[in-house]
Amino acid sequence: MPSASLTTVAILLLLLISTTATTSEESESESEDECRDRWIHIRDLPTRFNLDLLTNCSQYPVFDNFCPHLFHHGLGHKTHNSSHSWYRTDPFMLELIFHRRMLEYPCLTSDPNLANAIYIPYYAGLDSLKYLFGPQLNSSFLHGLDLFHYLAAAAHPHIWKKNLGHDHFLVMARPAWDFTQPLSNDPPIFGTSFLELPQFFNVTALTLESRAYPWQEQAIPYPTSFHPPNLPFLESWLNRVKKTRRSTLMLFAGGGGMSANPNVRRSIRLECESHNNNSNSNVSWGYEKMCEFVDCSNGICEHDPIKFMRPMLQSSFCLQPPGDTPTRRSTFDAIVAGCIPVFFEEMSAKRQYGWHLPEKEYDEFSVFIRKEDVVFKGVKIMDVLMRIPRGEVRRMREKVIEYLMPRIMYRKHGSSLGLRNKKDAFDIAIDGTLLRIKSRIQDLEAQRLE
Incomplete structure (x- = not known):
């Protein structure tokens, strides 16, 4: 990997980590009225599930060298040096774009017991590359098992067990079809079996394209190249x-x-x-x-x-x-x-x-x-x-x-207040996710009372 890409990734990691530390504290100062039924907790994952994956950006030549797409927190390079809103965005970077936007979501809470939804900052699409194009091509049925074992048996297993994943959601920046290889396929064909794992049947998966029937998937827009930083642009x-x-x-x-x-x-x-x-x-x-x-x-x-x-x-x-x-x-x-x-x-x-x-x-x-x-x-x-x-x-x-x-459109992270008052693709995805999880939790509680 070129040294410039290594530097970019290192800066990106530092920015993400530092923003995580400050944003949660700021979010909990939001008023109860503004955040009622909207609190989100971000699961604390080991970096092997997200940030470490970025350092492998040049290791999948059959797919693409995605190092250039990491700039500006996944928006990619600007189309021109003087551009303020236009980037060479790769849609498969949606996981990174979404994660960065989650860090400035105004209703974050560090207490999972207060959360209405729990975000899993797992870069599922990027992690799938080693099964689709890399050394674990014949082990694609394993995709996601490591994550599940961490979520269910981590230092705080009650976070997962409280609602068995019904209150969790994640972003998968590929069509859902790429994660639906039957577990019984031998030898495996293209794709992984992440969405076929019973362990994740309750989790809401935001994908670039969903299938017609599974209820756990919801398609959200592909990122375009347009990411304005403020209302005038x-x-x-x-x-x-x-x-x-x-x-x-x-x-x-x-x-x-x-x-x-x-x-x-x-x-x-x-x-x-x-x-x-x-x-x-x-x-x-x-x-x-x-x-x-x-x-x-x-x-x-x-x-x-x-x-x-x-x-x-x-x-x-x-x-x-x-x-x-x-x-x-x-x-x-x-x-x-x-x-x-x-x-x-x-x-x-x-x-x-x-x-x-x-x-x-x-x-x-x-x-x-x-x-x-x-x-x-x-x-x-x-x-x-x-x-x-x-x-x-x-x-x-x-x-x-x-x-x-x-x-x-997905507006640029850190955008001005005027633009933040207009709901973009990220905001609408969060609204839909919160409503879906609320409905699931209500159904789950009703079943417990029966």
Whole structure:
């Protein structure tokens, strides 16, 4: 690992540790009214479960050298030296980003008996790398057992045993599918068995993508590259997004679609190419271009938001077809750009992010076109989008910009008071977690009384 990365990690460790020591004391000075039913205790874990994992950032070349992504507490490098809000953020750093934000949560308590919820600062996704790409590839059924043994048999085992994990939660910065390999698989396939361990069935797991059925998982937004430090920077971006001229009807930023086998990405690519190659194609509603394709194959867009944000700013609709899994970070990039998302299956967002993207309001900020209709029935996406009245398009964009954008972004840690008064993705995730745990504890207490 380069010495610069070692220095960065060392500074990061010191900052995290020092902030932990001070934030808890400050939090307990909050008034009872402000923190009623909102107290959170952070479990004290050995550093092998979180901070030590950062020092291995260059040891998984098959995955990525994630050392550069550790800067600014997981936000990554700035896109430009003069940038205040834009970073080259890797979504797999969400565990680190979330941990840093937890340390400044205003209702922390050092007494677990007073807590309404207990946060486990375990970097599950980073720890999974040794099972997915590293030396313990054939031992992925062990992932999480060391953590459980510590939680249940540590110096204070009553913290876990009090509610058998029902009041605990953690963040897992990968799709839940990466943690659901059956314990019986021999030889193991890709993934670990963390979420298949009965020991963790009661714990709330905040993941980048959840499965349709398990009740312990809840998907929360992928981090984008936009992390404003104060309200003026957020308002400046909002004003830019509102005023940008939308010269393109629809845009797809992504890869795939090259296979001869029928799939929605292939259909999007063919429709876009066919229209753009037809010199007689009509361009209406003042659009200069009906379809734009931003090729993000081989991960070339992952840490370079400039490649896709400018085209998204200039587009009315951003297509969000499923890929290897149903969800996409691009959904949230599009929202930050004020581009109306177009979904092709409900598991891409509607059945995932209920806390952040309210299910009952989907028609107010997005378009849904069944992928089967596009692939097998010849439905043209452009035709569907062009039939939406212009006034409705304007109202949908306003909903995306004014309502959704603040809800799905992760503001920068240490942000100003004005911005902290607006709930972001972290705040909404905490609210949802507290409500879910409260409901579970009430059910548990009712069972004890029976």
